[in-house]
Amino acid sequence: MTSFDTVYDAFLSKILDDEWENWQEDDVKEDLFTLLQGAIMRFKFPRVSLEYNNEGFIEDLTNDEVQILATYMKCEWLNRTILTWENVKPLYDERDFSQANLIDKFNAMLAGEQKNAAKLESIYYRSIHKTPFPYRKLAGK
Numbered sequence: 846m847t848s849f850d851t852v853y854d855a856f857l858s859k860i861l862d863d864e865w866e867n868w869q870e871d872d873v874k875e876d877l878f879t880l881l882q883g884a885i886m887r888f889k890f891p892r893v894s895l896e897y898n899n900e901g902f903i904e905d906l907t908n909d910e911v912q913i914l915a916t917y918m919k920c921e922w923l924n925r926t927i928l929t930w931e932n933v934k935p936l937y938d939e940r941d942f943s944q945a946n947l948i949d950k951f952n953a954m955l956a957g958e959q960k961n962a963a964k965l966e967s968i969y970y971r972s973i974h975k976t977p978f979p980y981r982k983l984a985g986k
Contacts, residue, residue: 846900846901846902846903846904846905847901847902847904847905847906847911848900848901848902849874849877849878849881849897849900849901849902850901851901851906851911852881852884852906852911852914852915852918853874853877853881855911855912855914855915856877856880856881856914856915856918856919856922858915859915859916859919860919860922862922877918880918880921880922880925881914881918883917883918883921884914884915884916884917884918884920884921885914885917887917887920887921887962888910888913888914888917888966889966891910891913892910893905893906893907893910909965912965913962913965913966916958916961916962916965917962919958919962920955920958920959920962923951923954923955923958924955926951927948927951927952927955
């Protein structure tokens with residue numbers, strides 16, 4: 846069994862944000878769980894079941910699976926940040942500040958993180974315990 850906190854810790858280590866600083870602990874856990882649910886939906890073909898109960902995942906997840914889920918959580922979090930960019934706007938009152946430029950930078954950041962998650966998944970799919978799948982066996986060699 847893998848606790849949700851294991852995945853949450855991996856996710857929180859990937860971001861520098863104090864979004865939850867003034868939140869109650871239960872509210873933080875609920876918000877992180879919402880991000881995790883989005884990440885689970887993005888993880889296409891995990892080798893273990895991602896079924897969970899109130900305490901965590903029913904099966905043990907490897908570090909690879911934890912890191913892929915954490916990266917997809919970051920994608921969900923970045924997407925939410927982009928959609929609520931008005932929260933960032935008050936930080937800038939310079940005349941040369943461009944809202945369109947900020948959104949472009951956020952979208953580029955999200956695209957980069959999605960590419961990173963896809964790369965992690967690609968490596969995960971093509972290997973078993975960090976060893977490439979023996980495709981030659983499929984050809985009878």
